[in-house]
Amino acid sequence: MENSAKNKELYQDMVKKASPDSHIFKDCVKAFIVGGIICCVGQFITNYLKELGLTQNDTGIYTSSVLIFISSLMTGLGLYGKLGKFAGAGSIVPITGFSNSVTSPAIEFKKEGFVTGLGAKIFIVAGPVILYGVLTSVIVGIIYYFIK
């Protein structure tokens, strides 16, 4: 059992064979359905708010806020984690997934204090998304400025 480069390579092949793959097709179908339902809920809220006479801009903001609130509440009740286990990317990609990724560390690290725990760790999952999202938008903005 010498861990030579050749044996390591052979072992990687053995591991690949022994490790079961995720059920890609089944997972895609579930993600499609749940992600679609979340979007439908969003559309439903949007239409309702428009009926109430809100502007297009305000409707978008209110709809996002409602979805974020629902997801955050569901995270607190321990339901969003279960949904995520079932739906995978279907519940991670929409804005509700982002909300879940902020709320879940906030709950988990509360015990280490509101500053050193909750405050420091709240963006542990969402932080990279925020950082690189802002960075990308700046780069795209500069490019747009020059080619406009």
Add this chain to the structure above:
Amino acid sequence: MAKHIGQQSIKFEKKISIAATASTVGTKEGEGPLGKYFDVILKDAVDGEASWEKAESKIVKDTLTLAVKKAGLTMDDIDYIFSGDLLNQGTGSAYGIRDLNRPFFGLYGACSTFGESISLGSVTIESGGASKVLVGASSHFCAAEKQFRFPLGLGTQRPLTSTWTVTGDGAAVLSKNGAPPYITGITTGKIVDFGITDANNMGAAMATAAADIILTNLKDFNITPEYYDLIITGDLGYVGKELTIELLKKEGIDISNNYTDCGIEIYDRENQDTHSGGSGCACSAVTFSAYFYNKMKKNELDRILFVPTGALMSSTSVQQGESIPGIAHAVIIENHPKGEL
């Protein structure tokens, strides 16, 4: 006195008795196939404490105390405690034993810790340095997830190769004099790293270490796998077990007929959604303390090779792209030690 044998083994001359064991587990483990064997099953993850970490320390304290009680002793009879866990700086054990007022060796061998505790405890007794020692290891699913992976409430899917950290503590009282089963030898693992970097496939990272230590044990003691009624690894799960069998087959050794893994025994794969099986320090510790010790006491098993397995990475080393070093410690436990061993 103990005799160093072969490359990595020690054969004990004293009959080091496992005088008593105790086990505490979480709700999920209690609902699993071994549920009836555990001494204490918790009602929830915090067990009346303010945090998961505090709950783990409480479990450590209660289980160690229970083991001593079951051995018909008091804490003052214990010369040393050897215990470890998965939490940073070993706080699970340190806080757990702080009120027990006994000399303490805090250990870290990741999920192989119980093997390490038994090995060092036995060596201490064999050397004449102690007559009774308390050994144990603990882990807590929620506390381990928090430290090593994602927040519990995060809606992600776990890969099928991943394992489920066992909540609980397993402990044993080792004694210079006493009834069987006896610890008759150990083979101490070296670090084996075959370049696995996927922290969600720990079975694969540890299987090479398990196969290596089983092979070394057989060579050092000049025996065949049939010498043992059962070879029991710690927490390789389904993926790791398959790989271990295959790796040893390549070395010309077939253990497929008398080999199991605690990570497979402790959960019902179909109904408990644990994917590749159980893991964590407590996986081998509670499964041995409750189930296999019981089987040995009833003479349903006479001779076993107990091999807790560990993956010695940290979340930092994984993030820095380091591969995962595996380790395994083998302990020979027998009711009727054979002269030739």
